[in-house]
Amino acid sequence: MTKRKSETPIYKVIFTNQGQVYEIYAAHVSQGEMFGFIEVEQLLFGERSQLIVDSSEERLKTEFAGVKRFFIPMHAVVRIDEVEKQGSSRITASEGGTSVVKAFPVPAAPGKGPGQR
Secondary structure, eight states: OOOOOOOOOOOEEEEEEEEEEOOOOEEEEOOOHHHHHHHHHHHOOTTTOOOOOOOOHHHHHHTTTSSSSSEEEGGEEEEEEEEEEEEOOOEEETTTOOOOOOOOOOOSOOOOOOOOO
C-alpha cells in the first residue's frame, strides 16, 4: 500500500468498555505518556450533512463531546488499524453481553509477589 506524504493517516481503534465494543476513528494514536495506556486524539466523525443519521455515531459524539484526548488501557484494546477511508463510528454489545464479571487487570511486567524470593 503506497501512501502520499501529504495524506493524513486515519486510524480505526476498536476497544472494549463496560461490556460494549467501541469502534472509533481518530487522526492521532500513540502509546502515550501513561504506562499501559493508548492515547487517542482528534476523533473523526461523519459529516452532519448526511441524510441518514446513525444513532450509534450520535451517541459517541455526545459521549466524547469536549474531549481533547483520552486514554484506553492496553488490555481493553482489541485492534488498531491505519485505514484509507473513514467509516462510521459505532458502539455494539460485546459477545459476552452485559456481564458483571470483569477480567482482573494483569501487570504488564511479571514481578515478585508476596512470599516469592
